[in-house]
Amino acid sequence: MTDITKEALMPPRSFLSQDAIQVFYRLLAALLICAVLAVLSDSFLSLGNILNVLRQASLTFFIASGLTLVVLTAGLDLSVGANVALSACIAGTVIHKTGSPALGILTGLACGGLVGLLNGVMVTALRIPSFIATYGMLWVLNGLTYWYMAGETLHGFPAGFRQIGSGYLFGLPIPVYLLLVFLGIGTFFAQRTVWGQEIYAIGANPVAARLSGIPVARRLLLVYAVSGTMAGLASIIFLSRLNSAEADIGESLTLPAIAAVLIGGTSLFGGVGTVFGTFIGALILTLVLNGMNLLSVSANWQPLVTGIIVILAVWLDMKTRRRAQ
């Protein structure tokens, strides 16, 4: 048959998977930024600064890693920042009232997870587009948090609890260990589990996924619950690091997390991307901000630069992907 011979002669276009290629380019970009910063600033390569970058990147990464799974299914979770705020305030209250950090941590994770689950229910059972469902949830959570806190600030937590966000172990900040652990778990979940494969399949074509026998609704519930739980985890780190909680702490978290996901190469159309890419995305984002600080560029320029990087990264992705199709 002619088409068989024709295709047999065609070179395989994917020696390396598309994902691997994209992660590779991103690592290259991150290294390039490092090299430039190392030349421009003496203090960049100091151990203290590098650890600082990693610690800052970790916070964005925790939120962005769960978000990556949502975006892989072609959804979006705009409520993550507001979720962090509510979870932090509730966890903080529990610690204050009971004196038990463990109980506080559990409450924070549960609160985050529950919010995520509610998002999932809105998306699957009520069929509200995720963008809108989580946007509404953002306002609901903000409202709840402001009402609950009533302008108060929670302050002062047990020293042991504060170690989570600001402590060191063998010279490395504890959040960096947590970052590595969750980078590992996230990558393993996405690449090496059946559920992870199903999430990619859903994102690539939800109709085909359903007609292939994948329980799409259940997997989406899981994904939103995970995203919420990761926001809950971020809230604990936040609380422990700042040693305080206010109603408005979440407002500056969502957009950087989305930026990290996009810079990391996960497609908003679903089905393409990796958790590791998101880590690099968070790293690039933090590196650029750090570099601007070191070079004493006004902080007012940071949003502009972030925006340009996001647009550039997505545009380059679309270009390479179109060539592959």
Added chain:
Amino acid sequence: MSDALPIEVTSPTPLLELRGISKEFPGVKALDDVSFAVYPGEVHMLLGENGAGKSSLMKVLCGAYRADAGEFYYNGEKVAISSTADAQKLGIAVIFQEFSLVPYLDIAQNIFLGREPKGRIPGTIDRRRILADARRVLDTIGFDIDPSTTVDKLGVAQQQMVEIAKAISQNARILVMDEPTAALSDRETELLFALIARLKADGVSIVYISHRMAEVFALGDRITVLRDGRRIDGVKPADVSPDQLVRMMVGRNVDMTYPRHFAEKPGELLLEVKGLTASTGISDINIEVRRGEIVGLCGLVGSGRSEVARAIFGADPVTSGEIIFDGKAISGEPDLAARRGIALIPESRKSEGLALLRSVSDNLVVSALKKLFPSGLFDQRSAQRTADGLIRQLRIATPSARQTVGLLSGGNQQKVVIGKWLAAGSKLFIFDEPTRGIDIGAKSEIFALIDRLVAEGAAALMISSEQIEICHVCDRAYVMREGRIAGHLTRNELTEENIVRLGMHHA
């Protein structure tokens, strides 16, 4: 069998004449040297099976497709129709089955969309004039309704009237109607027929596509039959019988046989559907499929075949009735049906069957993940091995299992869709148009594969618009009409004529 020109001439020059129209798509000759003439004030019936070329001809006529070869004559003068604007200038208007009205605008705005009379202030519409103009157009077609009613409040028949009014307001002289009565009640159909008579009297010509025999004889002044993209004959209703028309539509058997070992006696009952009704328009469906059988499900496009397949698979909600699979009742989402051993190979493999941007391997194992990796831990290498096995078994032409599935040819993509259910170990395979858009070589490979599946104890329910395939491949077949099972044909009764006869609307 036929000359290039119609035999009957009611008026010296046709209003519009098409000569030797050909239109080719990659792999298919949609229209092959078709000639076709419309005379003033006649109703010209266009008949043919699914895929005979009616829609293509219609699209060439209205400028949506550009013919590869052929000439157009308007009142005897040579003209070009290479865009919809050309067709509109010649007064050709098409009433598609899917209306192109804007639901939230009113009737008047829809009729004059893009041609609104300008108001005194630039950018505004002269509201009084548009309503008066609309009123006048509606009067000419005898449609008594307030032109300021918004279209979303109208029923199908009324929307159709608005479409016709829109066409008339553009001075249409030739009205092409694609199965205009498909969604109408008997009374609405009568009103439409009255309108057609009125338009005819005004000298408007109508090209009318229909699957209902009764209409063909009640309305038609002339009938053109198409088959496989060719014009088979042009006749007058008085000169033919319905049976003769059916034979013309079906034609002689193309030399295309798919050898098969027909089961001597069918195996045990695998699927039993009782009184199945769904909101997608199917009602009281009763079907049985036994192991070792290939059962056909035929009927016209839109008769509810795919809806039956989807309902059995759990893809659409069932309102009443029972589906018993392998001795146990089944209901719920597709993941349940898939786990029980039902496979659906959907009609549009690109949008429903495959994740195009993922690899061949990813697509081949997607339905078998639970079976291949019971622990829940996925292993890329093991998945690839399974995929390699299926690629060899199905002879899928791909450079590697890691190739993006969107880059394969249609036949090979179809094999991937079938392959994913082989990996899952399915027992019942529901094929919805398994050979659509696939070349002949790949077709016979797919049929050989289906034959092997049932020989090994699986069962197949096969939907196809190609009656010849059903006749050659199936042990027996159900024929659907308007959402119901119109009849059942055993192996001996399974002929194209019988399928067409059962599937046509006689009422």
